[in-house]
Amino acid sequence: MSMFEIFEFEFMRLAFVGGTIIGVLAPTIGIFLVLRRYGLIGDGLGHIAFGGVAFGQLVKVDPIVMAIAYSVAAALGIEQLRVRGRLGGDVAIAIFLSSGLALGLVLARLARRSTDQLWNYLFGSVIMLQPRDILQLALIAALVLGVLFVVRRELFFVTFDEETARASGIRVGAYNILLVMLAALTVVSAIQIVGLLLISALLVLPVAAALQLARSFRQALSLAVGSSLLSVYGGLIGSYYLDTQPGPTIVLAALVLFVLVNLGRSARFRVA
Amino acid sequence: MATPILRVHNLTVIYPGVHPVKALDNVNLEIYPGEFVVVAGVSGSGKSTLLRAINRLAENDHARIEGEIYFDGINVLKASRRQLREIRSHIGFIFQEYNVVERLPVLTNTLVGSLAQVGFLRSLLGRFPKEQIERAHRALVRVGIPQHRHGDRAARLSGGQKQRVGIARALLQRPKLILADEPVASLDPITANVVMNIFKKINEDEGITTIVNLHDPVLTFKYGKRIIGLKGGRIIYDKPISAINRETFEEDIYGTVDGEG
Numbered sequence: 158m159s160m161f162e163i164f165e166f167e168f169m170r171l172a173f174v175g176g177t178i179i180g181v182l183a184p185t186i187g188i189f190l191v192l193r194r195y196g197l198i199g200d201g202l203g204h205i206a207f208g209g210v211a212f213g214q215l216v217k218v219d220p221i222v223m224a225i226a227y228s229v230a231a232a233l234g235i236e237q238l239r240v241r242g243r244l245g246g247d248v249a250i251a252i253f254l255s256s257g258l259a260l261g262l263v264l265a266r267l268a269r270r271s272t273d274q275l276w277n278y279l280f281g282s283v284i285m286l287q288p289r290d291i292l293q294l295a296l297i298a299a300l301v302l303g304v305l306f307v308v309r310r311e312l313f314f315v316t317f318d319e320e321t322a323r324a325s326g327i328r329v330g331a332y333n334i335l336l337v338m339l340a341a342l343t344v345v346s347a348i349q350i351v352g353l354l355l356i357s358a359l360l361v362l363p364v365a366a367a368l369q370l371a372r373s374f375r376q377a378l379s380l381a382v383g384s385s386l387l388s389v390y391g392g393l394i395g396s397y398y399l400d401t402q403p404g405p406t407i408v409l410a411a412l413v414l415f416v417l418v419n420l421g422r423s424a425r426f427r428v429a
Numbered sequence: 430m431a432t433p434i435l436r437v438h439n440l441t442v443i444y445p446g447v448h449p450v451k452a453l454d455n456v457n458l459e460i461y462p463g464e465f466v467v468v469a470g471v472s473g474s475g476k477s478t479l480l481r482a483i484n485r486l487a488e489n490d491h492a493r494i495e496g497e498i499y500f501d502g503i504n505v506l507k508a509s510r511r512q513l514r515e516i517r518s519h520i521g522f523i524f525q526e527y528n529v530v531e532r533l534p535v536l537t538n539t540l541v542g543s544l545a546q547v548g549f550l551r552s553l554l555g556r557f558p559k560e561q562i563e564r565a566h567r568a569l570v571r572v573g574i575p576q577h578r579h580g581d582r583a584a585r586l587s588g589g590q591k592q593r594v595g596i597a598r599a600l601l602q603r604p605k606l607i608l609a610d611e612p613v614a615s616l617d618p619i620t621a622n623v624v625m626n627i628f629k630k631i632n633e634d635e636g637i638t639t640i641v642n643l644h645d646p647v648l649t650f651k652y653g654k655r656i657i658g659l660k661g662g663r664i665i666y667d668k669p670i671s672a673i674n675r676e677t678f679e680e681d682i683y684g685t686v687d688g689e690g
Contacts, residue, residue: 310557314541317530324486325602326518326545330510373582374532 163397172283172350172393172403175291179347179359180389182298184367184381185305186343187360189336191368193316198235198337199357201250202344205231205257207353209345210278211264220278221293221345224353228341231257236334281352281404283393290349297346301339312336313374352404359385362411366418384414432502433459434606434638435483440496442478442487442662452478452492454662460606463636465629467643467653469682475662476642480608483640484520485513501605518545521599521637523609527591529598531584535574538583538594539565542601561601568597572627589620596627607631609641613648621645625652646679658682 163169190198209227213220231253238249265275277285305312314322315332323329340360347356363385364377371377392407399406435458442453453475460466468476481487482494485505498505500516508516521542529538543561557565569579572593583591592612599607609628613621625641629652632639643649649656656673658666658681666682674681 311544313533314530314544317532318528320486320489321522321524321528321541321598322544323489324484324517324520324522325542325598326514326516328514 163394168283168286169397171286171288171291175294175350176389176393177386178294178298179350180386181382182301182343183359184363184385186301186339187364188378188381189312189316190340191361191364196361197247197250198340199344199360201235201254202228202232202341203353203356204254206345207261207278208257208264211261211268214270215264215268221348224345224348225342228345229338232337232341233334236337278348279352279354280402281350283350283403286349294346297342301342304339308332350403351407355404355408358408358411362415363388366415369418369422388414431461434462434501435460436499438497440482440498442482443493445493452662456664458657458664460638462638464638465632465654466640466657467649468640468657468659469643469649470659471683472644474659476659477610480610480642483608484517484522514545518602519605521602521604521607523595523599523612525611525614527595529583529591529594533583534580535583535594536565536579539569539597539601542598565601568600572597588616589624592624604637607637607639611642614644621648650678
């Protein structure tokens with residue numbers, strides 16, 4: 158069995174291209190979320206996007222478009238609840254998370270969709286990948302990364318020190334909302350390859366691993382992207398040979414990396 | 430006398446909750462351009478709340494601010510969001526815990542002060558304008574951080590140096606008013622004097638109006654040109670240094686301290 162056998166299938170080639178895009182995109186936005194202690198927002202947005210997918214199917218609108226609309230709207234809602242409602246960010250996310258999933262399941266039932274198809278949106282499935290999907294993913298990624306690049310300095314300071322940013326006259330509220338909206342787009346973009354329920358792991362795990370080792374923001378970002386890409390490739394190859402779903406396999410690969418980094422770190426400290 | 434740069438009228442600040450706390454109670458004061466004012470009082474007297482009400486940072490602690498605050502003639506409490514950002518960009522705020530980003534270089538930390546002024550289009554070019562970078566270098570040298578340390582991560586600085594970065598950052602805003610909330614409370618006495626002298630020099634050289642909160646009576650007496658005493662959220666003392674009786678000043682502001690001696 159040739160090692161490159163898996164590249165003989167077009168859907169696997171597309172999965173690797175798409176996986177590369179997500180592998181770069183997810184930790185790049187994730188590092189801002191983790192440092193901002195928004196680690197759970199990816200989860201919340203994923204559940205809500207699922208409601209959007211189901212609604213899209215019910216009213217026969219492109220499910221991805223509907224998922225984007227839902228999760229961007231929810232991103233605004235979560236941020237408003239957090240700022241005005243005097244609820245912690247975690248409570249705001251919890252409210253949207255469970256109601257988003259509940260809404261999705263009810264709508265899916267009304268749309269009479271098979272469980273298989275739902276399963277694919279929730280946990281990813283690469284077999285049906287089309288070049289058009291990768292193009293869509295690339296466009297979303299270009300938009301998110303482009304905006305991130307333009308506002309990176311402001312986001313930096315809003316992320317690291319919200320109070321100083323506010324005191325010096327930076328539009329803290331606007332940048333917070335922007336960050337959450339970019340996270341919403343990222344989550345939806347990963348729908349086919351990692352799935353809506355597991356993408357948050359790719360926002361958080363590689364960043365958490367990188368932060369154990371990095372000594373600067375730039376280093377943390379490159380390490381996070383590196384470990385995220387390793388997880389995506391490892392997960393895709395693993396899922397092909399083990400005949401498992403790509404989403405969960407990628408997440409497990411990311412978890413293995415995270416554990417290895419932590420073991421390596423504590424071993425080093427024991428020696429030192 | 431000139432028109433005040435800051436006028437506070439019947440200012441009351443309440444932190445709501447099960448047991449609401451009235452942190453400031455009907456405070457009135459006028460600050461004139463170029464003044465160097467020390468606000469003195471024990472912790473809990475309302476010093477921080479006063480400074481944080483002036484630029485409405487206290488709202489983020491969910492405080493309810495009542496009364497009127499005029500900065501440069503604009504009613505701060507009625508300002509729109511855009512106006513408020515504009516007001517804040519003219520007020521340099523210095524924090525007790527320095528609020529520098531440890532992971533980032535000294536220079537970048539300083540440049541935050543110019544972020545609100547670098548417009549969106551300039552931002553698109555992806556870099557800080559050269560002029561701002563040079564201003565940041567100059568401001569840092571001015572507060573005593575030598576050029577060769579500007580690329581260091583802020584984590585490598587001592588407390589006193591971090592606070593100098595905090596001051597340089599405020600200077601980059603080209604502030605009309607500097608508000609310093611217990612800027613030297615976490616520093617040793619010698620470093621505290623060095624930092625206080627920087628505030629003093631900036632005020633004397635550039636005439637930037639400065640309000641500093643201090644709990645330490647020695648520093649208060651040494652640096653204040655006008656001293657305002659707060660106790661239980663009320664102003665109990667407001668005198669220029671020339672009118673202050675050194676003998677009774679501590680007791681006037683802090684009251685008799687129990688259990689001493």
